[in-house]
Amino acid sequence: MAEAAASGAARAARALAERLDARTAAFLAACVRCGLCADSCHVFLADGELDSIPGRKVERLARLHRRYRTALGRLAPALVGARAVDDDALAELEDAAFGRCTLCGRCALHCSVGLDPAAVLRYGRAVLGVAGLTPKGIRANADNGLATGNNMAIGKEDVGETIAWLQDDLRSTVGDPAAAMPVDRAGARVLYLVNPREIKFFPLSLAAAGLIFHVAGEDWTLSSTDFDVTNYGFFAADAAASRELAAKVVRRAEALGVEEIVTAECGHGYRALRWEAPEWLGRELPFPVRSMVEVMADYVAAGRLPLDPARNPARVTLHDPCNLVRNGGVIEEQRLVLRRAAADFVEMTPNRVDNYCCGGGGGMLAASEHAAKRLETGRVKAEQIRATGAKVVVTPCHNCIDQLMELDRHYRLGVEIKTLAEVVADAVVLPPSH
Amino acid sequence: MTASAAFVVAAAAVAAVSLAVQRLRLGRIAPPLAPAKGRAAAGVAYAFTVAFAPWAKESARRHLPTYAAGIVYHAAILAMLVRLLSSPFAPALPRAGGAVVAGCLAAGLGCGLALLAKRAIDANLRGLSVPDDFLANALVDLALATGAAAALAPAWLPASQLAGGVLLLYAPLGKLRHMIFLLTSRRLTGAYFGRRGVRPHPAEALRG
Numbered sequence A: 001m002a003e004a005a006a007s008g009a010a011r012a013a014r015a016l017a018e019r020l021d022a023r024t025a026a027f028l029a030a031c032v033r034c035g036l037c038a039d040s041c042h043v044f045l046a047d048g049e050l051d052s053i054p055g056r057k058v059e060r061l062a063r064l065h066r067r068y069r070t071a072l073g074r075l076a077p078a079l080v081g082a083r084a085v086d087d088d089a090l091a092e093l094e095d096a097a098f099g100r101c102t103l104c105g106r107c108a109l110h111c112s113v114g115l116d117p118a119a120v121l122r123y124g125r126a127v128l129g130v131a132g133l134t135p136k137g138i139r140a141n142a143d144n145g146l147a148t149g150n151n152m153a154i155g156k157e158d159v160g161e162t163i164a165w166l167q168d169d170l171r172s173t174v175g176d177p178a179a180a181m182p183v184d185r186a187g188a189r190v191l192y193l194v195n196p197r198e199i200k201f202f203p204l205s206l207a208a209a210g211l212i213f214h215v216a217g218e219d220w221t222l223s224s225t226d227f228d229v230t231n232y233g234f235f236a237a238d239a240a241a242s243r244e245l246a247a248k249v250v251r252r253a254e255a256l257g258v259e260e261i262v263t264a265e266c267g268h269g270y271r272a273l274r275w276e277a278p279e280w281l282g283r284e285l286p287f288p289v290r291s292m293v294e295v296m297a298d299y300v301a302a303g304r305l306p307l308d309p310a311r312n313p314a315r316v317t318l319h320d321p322c323n324l325v326r327n328g329g330v331i332e333e334q335r336l337v338l339r340r341a342a343a344d345f346v347e348m349t350p351n352r353v354d355n356y357c358c359g360g361g362g363g364m365l366a367a368s369e370h371a372a373k374r375l376e377t378g379r380v381k382a383e384q385i386r387a388t389g390a391k392v393v394v395t396p397c398h399n400c401i402d403q404l405m406e407l408d409r410h411y412r413l414g415v416e417i418k419t420l421a422e423v424v425a426d427a428v429v430l431p432p433s434h
Numbered sequence B: 001m002t003a004s005a006a007f008v009v010a011a012a013a014v015a016a017v018s019l020a021v022q023r024l025r026l027g028r029i030a031p032p033l034a035p036a037k038g039r040a041a042a043g044v045a046y047a048f049t050v051a052f053a054p055w056a057k058e059s060a061r062r063h064l065p066t067y068a069a070g071i072v073y074h075a076a077i078l079a080m081l082v083r084l085l086s087s088p089f090a091p092a093l094p095r096a097g098g099a100v101v102a103g104c105l106a107a108g109l110g111c112g113l114a115l116l117a118k119r120a121i122d123a124n125l126r127g128l129s130v131p132d133d134f135l136a137n138a139l140v141d142l143a144l145a146t147g148a149a150a151a152l153a154p155a156w157l158p159a160s161q162l163a164g165g166v167l168l169l170y171a172p173l174g175k176l177r178h179m180i181f182l183l184t185s186r187r188l189t190g191a192y193f194g195r196r197g198v199r200p201h202p203a204e205a206l207r208g
Helices: A002-018 A022-030 A042-047 A054-069 A071-075 A087-099 A106-110 A117-130 A136-148 A156-174 A196-200 A203-216 A232-236 A239-256 A267-281 A292-301 A333-341 A368-377 A379-388 A398-410 A420-427 B003-025 B040-047 B064-086 B095-121 B123-128 B131-152 B154-170 B175-195 B202-207
Strands: A190-193 A260-263 A289-291 A315-318 A344-346 A392-394 A416-418
Touching: A002 A054, A002 A087, A002 A117, A022 A054, A022 A117, A022 B175, A042 A368, A042 A379, A054 A071, A054 A087, A054 A117, A054 B123, A087 A117, A087 A368, A106 A117, A106 B175, A117 A232, A136 A232, A136 A239, A136 A368, A156 A196, A156 A203, A190 A203, A190 A239, A196 A203, A196 A398, A203 A292, A203 A420, A232 A239, A232 A267, A239 A267, A260 A267, A260 A292, A267 A289, A267 A398, A289 A292, A292 A333, A292 A420, A315 A333, A315 A379, A333 A344, A333 A420, A368 A379, A368 A398, A379 A398, A392 A420, A398 A416, A416 A420, B003 B064, B003 B154, B003 B175, B040 B175, B064 B095, B064 B131, B064 B154, B095 B123, B095 B131, B131 B154, B131 B175
Parallel strands: A190 A260, A260 A289, A315 A344, A315 A392, A392 A416
Antiparallel strands: none
């Protein structure tokens, strides 16, 4: 055990010395430890601990970097606070990069120097991965995705059964026996990637997507294999796993000959495929990648999706998933849709790119060893929600959905948590022919 | 040229070469492959203009005295460096100019000392700090103090040049490297948010 740990530290030290991209290196040299980032972080706002200040979390990695990559770090480590890699240093880095950071990037918007602490801590996660210190749940989900094509290892038969049931439901809802939830249909215009949790636990959001595509007259398909929009390699900062997970769905889309990939409401999945996959794969993707949020906004704007907001009379507020909004640039589309789909939509404060992380980002929901901290840091979001007086919280991200549901129970908020598609589906006005 | 003036010139050359080498060693940062939603250039322009305004960042809005002290401190440091680097070739300042320079540097010194005190007193900030943070601030403050004195009384010029030269030699080693990497950092983060259509916000971009 001790030998394995020692070899982990040695591997981490080697990774620090050898693997560092220019962007992260610039950030590591730029931090002045001013601490002004503190109250831009929901973790620090919730616990007030020194270790939760973004600058401190960056420092957990920077001090190791300085030890191996700077002159003073080698000659006078005490002067610059440099430290050699050992088990304690790695444990503190793990606490910083996985336990106290969701990589939401809010601090990057507000850093006085302009560095991106989330990018630094992502590199920290990569170093921890080399040392074998990725939280087990995140690692297991990534490995499931690599082995089976989806992070929950759901078999093709189960997928088929759920979709067949949802198709029956769709037909009865719209009164059209020809209505379909198409699967593996080559030549469809759109491949819709789903979160395995929708198939296993939240079929209502998948049913909602089916209804929306049907009403909008979309030419679309699901896939029975490699359908997973999530990418736990991204959370683990495991470049090889991230690349292969992205490659699986890209290959599937190419095999089906679709013109576009539409991702289900999954913040990190959208970001991973839309923004990061081309870097991992070393090429531009041969088709655009859009979020279902953007697609719904287009349908609404084009008059393809008639909505009656009176069907959603309760007060609704919107949580902005960090990877979709702050790191993905999908900011106004969900607002356009909600204003048409709900009678009483109110923003939480702050909102849009300044919104706080719910605490469930960065793979935290899969890192059970940090569950207590995750719930504690969700207090900031719970207070935001309570202040709106909303009865329904909408968020276009399944990780956020899970976290918000837990926050609802833990902080007794008395709210309903829904995806955007579910709210839209409730407001859809079926054409007279139906 | 006096010995202290030659020391400044040599120290400046060492600092410039060392910082340039460190920046070059970062290597080329390849442009991203994903199609942009916004404009990287707009994000970079934002990062170097609006983002410096006190209302643009929460870290400035919520800490206005620290923000103001930081701005004055860094403006004074810039003035001190300009004076330091010109001093070997123009040792004397006109009386009025000297008073203005001394006033600027003294204001910066006051802000630097205030920031140093904050770092020592505030528990979180102290916990965040390493000895280099205090040393770097002290070296800068010393250069500001001697620079202010030299601007008023030429007899202080050798001391000012000595303190400034030591500062220049230390600059490439510790946290003072941020003088170069801050620029890279702001450019990269500005481009990141600009490409993704996050900063400037589309509405701000429309306003130009």
